[in-house]
Amino acid sequence: MLRPIPLIPDLQTELPGPLARALIEEDHRFTSPSYTRVYPLAVARAQGMIVEDVDGNRFLDFTAGIATNTTGHCHPRIVQAIQRQAETLLHMSGTDFYYPQQRDLSRRLAELVSADSPYRVFLTNSGTEAVEAALKLARYHTGRHQVIAFHGAFHGRTLGALSLTASKTRQRERFGPLLPGVIHVPYADPYRPPLRANAGTCVDAVLQYLEQQVFQHLVSPEEVAAVVVEPIQGEGGYIVPPEDFHPRLRALAHRHGILYVADEVQTGMGRTGKMFCLQHWGVTPDIVCLAKGIASGMPLGAMIAREDIMDWLPGAHASTFGGNPVSCAAAMETIAMLDESLIANAVQQGGYLRSLVDDLMERYPVIGDVRGMGLMIGIDIVQDRTTRLPDAELRDQLIADCFKRGLLLLGCGVSVIRICPPLIVDRPTCETAVAILDDAFAALTVGSRTDP
Numbered sequence: 001m002l003r004p005i006p007l008i009p010d011l012q013t014e015l016p017g018p019l020a021r022a023l024i025e026e027d028h029r030f031t032s033p034s035y036t037r038v039y040p041l042a043v044a045r046a047q048g049m050i051v052e053d054v055d056g057n058r059f060l061d062f063t064a065g066i067a068t069n070t071t072g073h074c075h076p077r078i079v080q081a082i083q084r085q086a087e088t089l090l091h092m093s094g095t096d097f098y099y100p101q102q103r104d105l106s107r108r109l110a111e112l113v114s115a116d117s118p119y120r121v122f123l124t125n126s127g128t129e130a131v132e133a134a135l136k137l138a139r140y141h142t143g144r145h146q147v148i149a150f151h152g153a154f155h156g157r158t159l160g161a162l163s164l165t166a167s168k169t170r171q172r173e174r175f176g177p178l179l180p181g182v183i184h185v186p187y188a189d190p191y192r193p194p195l196r197a198n199a200g201t202c203v204d205a206v207l208q209y210l211e212q213q214v215f216q217h218l219v220s221p222e223e224v225a226a227v228v229v230e231p232i233q234g235e236g237g238y239i240v241p242p243e244d245f246h247p248r249l250r251a252l253a254h255r256h257g258i259l260y261v262a263d264e265v266q267t268g269m270g271r272t273g274k275m276f277c278l279q280h281w282g283v284t285p286d287i288v289c290l291a292k293g294i295a296s297g298m299p300l301g302a303m304i305a306r307e308d309i310m311d312w313l314p315g316a317h318a319s320t321f322g323g324n325p326v327s328c329a330a331a332m333e334t335i336a337m338l339d340e341s342l343i344a345n346a347v348q349q350g351g352y353l354r355s356l357v358d359d360l361m362e363r364y365p366v367i368g369d370v371r372g373m374g375l376m377i378g379i380d381i382v383q384d385r386t387t388r389l390p391d392a393e394l395r396d397q398l399i400a401d402c403f404k405r406g407l408l409l410l411g412c413g414v415s416v417i418r419i420c421p422p423l424i425v426d427r428p429t430c431e432t433a434v435a436i437l438d439d440a441f442a443a444l445t446v447g448s449r450t451d452p
């Protein structure tokens with residue numbers, strides 16, 4: 001049993017400490033240099049909202065392992081569910097055999113996506129695999145091969161999903177040629193609107209671009225299998241589109257017999273204050289991709305499609321590990337906790353956290369925009385508020401400074417600080433995190449910036 005960890009950042013050594021330095025040095029000798037570690041955190045253990053490093057330093061975790069530790073670290077209910085399952089059945093491969101955990105989770109997920117119409121579930125190990133599965137099913141079902149995705153999108157890194165990803169060129173360079181037939185169009189970003197539009201017209205502009213440019217000059221909509229879209233762009237910068245974007249995009253897709261595929265890998269599982277983000281806008285997709293927060297940190301993903309769409313034949317798609325029973329048990333417990341209290345907590349604490357961050361924006365002109373829903377909040381750091389030019393360097397310095405003060409954060413987009421704590425977060429913890437952010441802003445910006 002772990003000893004309980006007190007809930008405050010508590011820094012005992014310089015950062016990184018001696019044990020972290022040694023671990024990192026060895027890690028760098030043996031692990032892939034493609035990993036993107038932004039600061040030197042070497043984790044020994046974690047509980048709730050607190051992560052302890054190998055030198056005994058304690059940090060407040062507002063990353064949730066990239067929006068994944070829904071119930072916090074090592075929640076006793078999740079640990080118990082995992083232990084119980086591990087003693088019973090570790091693996092049997094749901095591809096070839098039946099077991100209750102896969103049936104139960106599939107039924108639960110299908111019901112969550114729609115209470116009215118039947119959906120079916122394909123379980124995976126990760127988000128990128130859920131997207132791969134969606135891509136394959138969309139092609140299989142429609143017999144079409146073109147796919148529409150968005151600038152700034154992140155859908156994963158396996159070659160099919162990577163073909164849809166258009167977040168950073170580093171993620172794509174030297175891996176081509178990628179999947180043919182993927183067309184990227186601008187996302188409806190109201191803060192930096194594309195296509196010379198403004199916040200009020202960016203949805204019109206994007207949809208017109210699709211209809212009048214893409215469908216008239218590039219591909220016939222009859223060849224398009226799917227439009228794959230994040231409800232809120234995650235890695236792309238926590239970009240929340242105007243509320244009519246998704247309903248109108250889905251309507252446009254359906255007019256042409258195109259499947260509407262929602263990548264809820266980051267936005268799903270209660271993070272935005274509803275089980276799935278698209279529920280905020282009354283949109284039910286044809287296919288939904290899930291992963292990250294679905295099993296509180298155990299590897300699991302899901303591709304959930306309307307029953308009439310999931311018409312592929314035995315052997316068309318499968319996975320050895322997908323739907324692992326231990327991961328399924330963790331997911332069932334996670335969903336129970338979301339239903340009981342954590343979605344409501346995401347609404348409540350998300351609103352409170354947002355008010356605290358909005359208050360920071362009043363005081364620090366380098367904050368150009370605060371946006372998000374529930375516990376998915378982005379702070380966009382700009383060179384000045386008029387041009388809205390991103391300040392990536394300052395964003396990176398702020399995140400590094402917060403680390404030195406005991407607060408774990410990540411970036412996203414070009415210049416955004418992403419705030420995505422576990423859904424168990426409470427008021428005092430929000431206050432502590434924002435107080436640390438406040439200190440970092442004060443240390444790095446006061447005197448060097450003026451109000452526009």
Ligand SMILES: Cc1ncc(COP(=O)(O)O)c(C=O)c1O
Pocket residue numbers: 125126127128129131154155156157230234235263264265266267291292
């Ligand atoms: C929206 C979205 N889709 C897909 C993925 C890929 O998930 P994974 O890293 O589990 O493959 C991510 C990961 O960040 C994501 O944010």
